[in-house]
Amino acid sequence: MADLHPPVEPYDRGMLDVGDGQLVYWETCGNPRGKPALVVHGGPGSGCSDRARRYFDPRRYRIVLFDQRGCGRSTPHAGDPATGMRHNTTGHLVADMERLREHLGIESWLLYGGSWGSTLILAYAERHPRRVSEIVIAGVTTTRRSEIDWLYRGAGRFFPAEWERFRAAAGAERDGGVVGAYARLMEDLDPAVREKAAGDWCAWEDTVLSLEPQGASAPYSGRPSRDRMAMVRICAHYFAHGAWLEEGALLRDAGRLAGIPGVLVHGRFDLSAPLDTAWELRRAWPDAELIVVGEEGHQGGAVTRGHVLAALERFARR
Numbered sequence: 001m002a003d004l005h006p007p008v009e010p011y012d013r014g015m016l017d018v019g020d021g022q023l024v025y026w027e028t029c030g031n032p033r034g035k036p037a038l039v040v041h042g043g044p045g046s047g048c049s050d051r052a053r054r055y056f057d058p059r060r061y062r063i064v065l066f067d068q069r070g071c072g073r074s075t076p077h078a079g080d081p082a083t084g085m086r087h088n089t090t091g092h093l094v095a096d097m098e099r100l101r102e103h104l105g106i107e108s109w110l111l112y113g114g115s116w117g118s119t120l121i122l123a124y125a126e127r128h129p130r131r132v133s134e135i136v137i138a139g140v141t142t143t144r145r146s147e148i149d150w151l152y153r154g155a156g157r158f159f160p161a162e163w164e165r166f167r168a169a170a171g172a173e174r175d176g177g178v179v180g181a182y183a184r185l186m187e188d189l190d191p192a193v194r195e196k197a198a199g200d201w202c203a204w205e206d207t208v209l210s211l212e213p214q215g216a217s218a219p220y221s222g223r224p225s226r227d228r229m230a231m232v233r234i235c236a237h238y239f240a241h242g243a244w245l246e247e248g249a250l251l252r253d254a255g256r257l258a259g260i261p262g263v264l265v266h267g268r269f270d271l272s273a274p275l276d277t278a279w280e281l282r283r284a285w286p287d288a289e290l291i292v293v294g295e296e297g298h299q300g301g302a303v304t305r306g307h308v309l310a311a312l313e314r315f316a317r318r
Contacts, residue, residue, distance in 0.1 A: 047072025214301025
């Protein structure tokens with residue numbers, strides 16, 4: 001399978017004032033005259049990574065990356081308990097993306113991301129379809145409440161002891177609101193309570209990914225403390241509110257993506273985000289191609305990477 005492109009450094013970067021006292025970090029790499037592409041990171045709250053730049057041919061793409069509100073290099077940082085979360089919602093992030101596009105003078109751009117990033121990509125593209133040239137997603141989610149319930153309750157069928165610890169640590173009832181309980185714990189005034197809750201949340205996330213043959217060990221727990229605290233706080237905040245999306249809305253409104261070519265790459269062993277969501281999206285979006293990778297999961301691997309690189313190479317020629 002193809003290797004990633006060589007490392008590349010930004011030629012421009014900045015902090016975009018998006019209102020509400022929020023400054024969003026952004027950077028651009030590659031060819032200033034190349035095809036514009038936006039990397040939409042996951043989490044929510046994971047922040048963008050240097051590695052994501054390397055999926056794009058820097059000779060052909062103008063690569064834009066940004067840290068969503070409250071994480072990475074954006075300020076104020078959600079790792080600080082004094083940072084309010086009222087102005088951090090899916091609607092705010094969609095508006096931030098559009099403001100960034102306007103700030104950079106881009107007419108339309110390719111969108112690339114996965115996991116939570118795919119939810120945000122779909123929300124943006126359905127709101128601004130004329131601003132999207134193509135979409136590439138590795139690991140499809142739409143953050144329906146049913147998907148959230150699967151990840152934080154249903155997947156416990158495979159790990160009953162670990163899920164029982166996850167639930168008990170939140171103080172939630174067996175069939176109660178585990179995610180909401182963690183969202184409340186991450187707002188506790190006691191830093192020890194917040195730290196423990198973040199650790200318990202990440203331990204569960206790592207457990208769900210632990211069966212993947214190509215995945216990294218402890219991808220959540222291994223993050224630096226400040227970044228881990230922000231990510232868990234933002235994740236719990238978003239998922240406790242169903243990402244402020246009407247249930248099933250992104251699939252229902254996928255017809256708005258008509259005319260936008262898409263490539264969806266999804267691992268059959270993805271226990272965090274089972275394949276049926278990607279399948280449903282492909283059925284609702286005729287211009288998308290679904291590639292199922294039989295031997296990989298949510299974190300992907302060499303085969304997933306190869307399919308993403310091939311899609312981005314093909315779209316660079318459009």
